[in-house]
Amino acid sequence: MAVGNVTFPEMKKVSGIKLGTSNAGIKQTERDDLVVIEMAEGATCAGVFTQNAFCAAPVHIAKEHMQQSPRWLLINSGNANAGTGQQGMQDAKASCSMLAAVVAGEDKQVLPFSTGVIGENLPVAKIEKALPNAVSALDEGNWNQAAHGIMTTDTFAKGASLIIELDGHPVTLTGISKGAGMIQPNMATMLGFVATDAKISQGLLQKCLSVAAEQSFNRITVDGDTSTNDACILMASGCSTAPEITAESENYSLFAQAVMDVCKRLAELIVRDGEGATKLMRICVEQAESNAEAVQVAKTIAHSPLVKTAFFASDPNWGRILAAVGRSGIENMELDKVEIYLDDVCIVKNGGRADSYTEEQGQQVMNQEEILVRVVLARGKVMQEVLTCDLSYDYVKINAEYRT
Amino acid sequence: MAVGNVTFPEMKKVSGIKLGTSNAGIKQTERDDLVVIEMAEGATCAGVFTQNAFCAAPVHIAKEHMQQSPRWLLINSGNANAGTGQQGMQDAKASCSMLAAVVAGEDKQVLPFSTGVIGENLPVAKIEKALPNAVSALDEGNWNQAAHGIMTTDTFAKGASLIIELDGHPVTLTGISKGAGMIQPNMATMLGFVATDAKISQGLLQKCLSVAAEQSFNRITVDGDTSTNDACILMASGCSTAPEITAESENYSLFAQAVMDVCKRLAELIVRDGEGATKLMRICVEQAESNAEAVQVAKTIAHSPLVKTAFFASDPNWGRILAAVGRSGIENMELDKVEIYLDDVCIVKNGGRADSYTEEQGQQVMNQEEILVRVVLARGKVMQEVLTCDLSYDYVKINAEYRT
Numbered sequence: 001m002a003v004g005n006v007t008f009p010e011m012k013k014v015s016g017i018k019l020g021t022s023n024a025g026i027k028q029t030e031r032d033d034l035v036v037i038e039m040a041e042g043a044t045c046a047g048v049f050t051q052n053a054f055c056a057a058p059v060h061i062a063k064e065h066m067q068q069s070p071r072w073l074l075i076n077s078g079n080a081n082a083g084t085g086q087q088g089m090q091d092a093k094a095s096c097s098m099l100a101a102v103v104a105g106e107d108k109q110v111l112p113f114s115t116g117v118i119g120e121n122l123p124v125a126k127i128e129k130a131l132p133n134a135v136s137a138l139d140e141g142n143w144n145q146a147a148h149g150i151m152t153t154d155t156f157a158k159g160a161s162l163i164i165e166l167d168g169h170p171v172t173l174t175g176i177s178k179g180a181g182m183i184q185p186n187m188a189t190m191l192g193f194v195a196t197d198a199k200i201s202q203g204l205l206q207k208c209l210s211v212a213a214e215q216s217f218n219r220i221t222v223d224g225d226t227s228t229n230d231a232c233i234l235m236a237s238g239c240s241t242a243p244e245i246t247a248e249s250e251n252y253s254l255f256a257q258a259v260m261d262v263c264k265r266l267a268e269l270i271v272r273d274g275e276g277a278t279k280l281m282r283i284c285v286e287q288a289e290s291n292a293e294a295v296q297v298a299k300t301i302a303h304s305p306l307v308k309t310a311f312f313a314s315d316p317n318w319g320r321i322l323a324a325v326g327r328s329g330i331e332n333m334e335l336d337k338v339e340i341y342l343d344d345v346c347i348v349k350n351g352g353r354a355d356s357y358t359e360e361q362g363q364q365v366m367n368q369e370e371i372l373v374r375v376v377l378a379r380g381k382v383m384q385e386v387l388t389c390d391l392s393y394d395y396v397k398i399n400a401e402y403r404t
Numbered sequence: 405m406a407v408g409n410v411t412f413p414e415m416k417k418v419s420g421i422k423l424g425t426s427n428a429g430i431k432q433t434e435r436d437d438l439v440v441i442e443m444a445e446g447a448t449c450a451g452v453f454t455q456n457a458f459c460a461a462p463v464h465i466a467k468e469h470m471q472q473s474p475r476w477l478l479i480n481s482g483n484a485n486a487g488t489g490q491q492g493m494q495d496a497k498a499s500c501s502m503l504a505a506v507v508a509g510e511d512k513q514v515l516p517f518s519t520g521v522i523g524e525n526l527p528v529a530k531i532e533k534a535l536p537n538a539v540s541a542l543d544e545g546n547w548n549q550a551a552h553g554i555m556t557t558d559t560f561a562k563g564a565s566l567i568i569e570l571d572g573h574p575v576t577l578t579g580i581s582k583g584a585g586m587i588q589p590n591m592a593t594m595l596g597f598v599a600t601d602a603k604i605s606q607g608l609l610q611k612c613l614s615v616a617a618e619q620s621f622n623r624i625t626v627d628g629d630t631s632t633n634d635a636c637i638l639m640a641s642g643c644s645t646a647p648e649i650t651a652e653s654e655n656y657s658l659f660a661q662a663v664m665d666v667c668k669r670l671a672e673l674i675v676r677d678g679e680g681a682t683k684l685m686r687i688c689v690e691q692a693e694s695n696a697e698a699v700q701v702a703k704t705i706a707h708s709p710l711v712k713t714a715f716f717a718s719d720p721n722w723g724r725i726l727a728a729v730g731r732s733g734i735e736n737m738e739l740d741k742v743e744i745y746l747d748d749v750c751i752v753k754n755g756g757r758a759d760s761y762t763e764e765q766g767q768q769v770m771n772q773e774e775i776l777v778r779v780v781l782a783r784g785k786v787m788q789e790v791l792t793c794d795l796s797y798d799y800v801k802i803n804a805e806y807r808t
Contacts, residue, residue: 051731052727052730052731053729053730053731053732053734053737053739054726054727054729054730054731054739054755055730080723082723082726082727083722083723083726083727083752083755083756083757084756084757085754085755085756085757086754086755086756087756088756117723118721118723118724118726118727119721119722119723119726119756119757181710182710182724182727223708223709223710224707224708224709225708225709225710225724225727225728225731226727226730226731227727228723228726228727228730303628304627304628304629305627305628305629305709305795305799305803306585306586306627306629306803309799309800309803309804310803310804312800312804313803313804313805315804317522317523318487318523319484319486319487319521319522319523319632320522320586320629322458322486322487322522322523322632323456323458323486323487323522323586323629323630323631323632324629325457325458326456326457326458326459326630326632327455327456327457327458327629327630328457330457333457335457335458348487350489350490351458351487351489351490352487352488352489352490352491352492352523353487353488353489353523391709391800392800393797393800393801395709395713395800396713396716396795396796396797396799396800397797399709399710399713399714399717400713400714400716400717400719401717
């Protein structure tokens with residue numbers, strides 16, 4: 001069901017970051033579902049986590065362990081360890097201890113992540129059994145395996161990788177993500193893991209990630225449901241020969257932009273794999289008074305089941321877009337000034353259908369696999385973009401049959 | 405696709421309120437799509453209208469004419485006259501003039517209402533041609549015909565009717581509603597028309613309706629999309645032999661409760677006819693700090709596509725309900741105190757699955773056609789209920805094929 005180009009790229013190794021996978025048989029036996037990531041000593045690590053109040057046990061533990069110079073990430077798919085109460089907390093801690101025992105580290109140096117079905121207890125015995133294989137597989141070349149290991153209802157593995165140059169030294173950024181449903185990240189996406197060999201302090205790294213997540217993972221929505229397990233981690237091994245990045249340097253800007261690029265690609269791939277998706281829509285709200293206002297209008301459109309089903313049907317039912325803008329809650333909107341475009345085709349002007357609009361023009365854009373919806377509010381100077389996908393029969397099918 | 409009992413009741417005539425229908429062939433030719441309602445001279449009339457900023461032309465005109473002691477309602481289905489700019493305003497005014505000419509009234513005494521496809525110009529010539537037939541059909545016994553005349557994607561006509569006694573005199577309340585999609589009314593529903601022969605001032609009547617709409621039409625959601633055309637009108641002919649209702653009387657309380665009962669039934673019928681609906685869910689949030697908070701949690705659950713598809717599949721996937729509560733934006737929620745029930749079955753307690761819960765219990769409730777979801781927040785004393793339906797293949801089908 002992938003929309004457009006979702007080719008898994010050549011994943012550049014990140015010096016100082018090793019990955020290993022194995023099969024724990026948590027929900028299935030055909031493919032690896034356990035991933036261990038090891039960071040070189042002295043690496044820094046930043047994270048953003050779900051704002052869902054019912055956040056999962058591993059999110060609680062990972063946030064706590066973030067303060068302790070973490071060295072290992074332990075990720076399982078097939079079980080979210082969410083809605084599991086005190087047992088869930090014990091299980092998340094136990095899995096950290098198990099990995100610590102195998103690698104001769106400390107429990108608190110392990111960050112746990114889980115994704116999959118909510119409300120079932122984590123099968124820790126299965127994880128314990130599969131851990132040694134994942135650890136002995138640790139290698140800088142295993143990004144592809146790791147990208148597959150974190151998948152749940154995803155239909156393809158998601159990766160992004162690039163190399164920038166800082167003062168003539170190469171710095172690599174490579175990352176993976178997953179998530180095809182329960183996607184409206186609030187501070188992070190379902191799961192994203194990005195690594196770099198740059199040398200950078202934890203504080204600066206966190207700043208990079210927070211800014212990038214806000215403009216990438218926090219700008220996508222499949223179904224408007226914010227997961228209990230969202231997390232995105234940015235690791236910096238410091239193994240590059242490039243000089244340390246400091247706040248004031250031009251290098252910081254270059255690096256921050258690269259983090260943004262990788263996060264945006266990883267976020268976009270999640271929407272391209274949105275459950276049942278057949279189309280990708282970029283909802284771009286321009287001339288808003290504030291970022292919040294632009295995002296509010298864009299998300300109201302992006303969440304409308306009526307808009308989403310119209311896109312699925314390639315129906316240029318612009319009235320539904322107009323109705324969504326109208327109910328988005330922006331006060332004192334001057335409706336006569338609002339303009340709405342499908343790609344370059346103006347569909348709404350002066351409070352109604354644009355005089356120049358023809359159904360054929362709208363149909364032509366709607367037949368495309370990727371569509372830009374531009375809403376010009378004529379209130380200010382701010383622009384924000386939200387990515388989403390359509391709502392198809394297969395969305396219902398996938399989610400009606402998820403646990404069977 | 406009706407869920408549960410949707411029998412069209414015996415519609416008691418309301419003295420002083422006549423209805424007439426005819427076929428204007430606006431979108432189809434098989435059934436009447438034009439409705440005229442005439443109120444006796446001296447009748448009072450209250451209204452609540454959509455809060456969608458892009459509200460339709462007839463909503464603008466109806467609000468304006470509400471101030472002028474209206475005598476007639478003119479309703480068409482098949483075309484919403486929304487997103488039609490200045491032309492739409494002219495067309496809505498023209499249709500008022502046309503009816504005024506036939507009944508020898510004034511333009512400003514006519515309230516226009518339109519429902520149907522957005523963005524196409526109102527075919528006023530067709531309406532003009534069909535108006536005389538509707539007017540000559542005016543009769544107090546035509547509630548059934550009118551209920552059918554306002555339907556769009558509705559699969560059945562919606563009516564409610566009851567008689568109360570005030571000081572030994574009978575007072576009748578009879579109403580109709582429509583709306584199966586783009587349903588998350590904000591101050592009113594798609595279209596609702598309720599009439600009574602009570603004698604009551606406009607101010608009191610408006611108070612009755614506003615309170616009733618808030619607890620009925622504003623507590624239902626099918627797809628979270630607030631329409632551009634929502635309106636509910638309450639007409640009081642004053643033809644009953646009962647004494648005039650005044651603010652201080654016990655009669656006012658009896659009457660207000662009857663208005664509430666009729667509105668609640670009409671609202672519930674809309675959800676029972678929700679596009680593609682196979683199940684009715686009552687989302688009841690208890691022990692909240694405020695009404696707003698309770699409604700916020702209930703609507704977050706009611707709008708979640710993941711929750712709705714799980715109900716469609718009769719899957720007791722309580723994790724999705726818990727995740728929706730968690731992302732509903734209530735600050736400082738004490739998760740360990742939150743309890744969630746499916747009917748009488750406790751599914752969540754102490755932050756996770758209730759110890760007593762078994763999948764069989766959950767499955768048994770989920771197999772029902774009507775399900776109560778109770779969320780106990782343990783924060784305060786307020787309770788609010790929202791009605792919604794599930795998300796099925798047919799929802800996608802209906803909305804993907806709407807304009808074809």
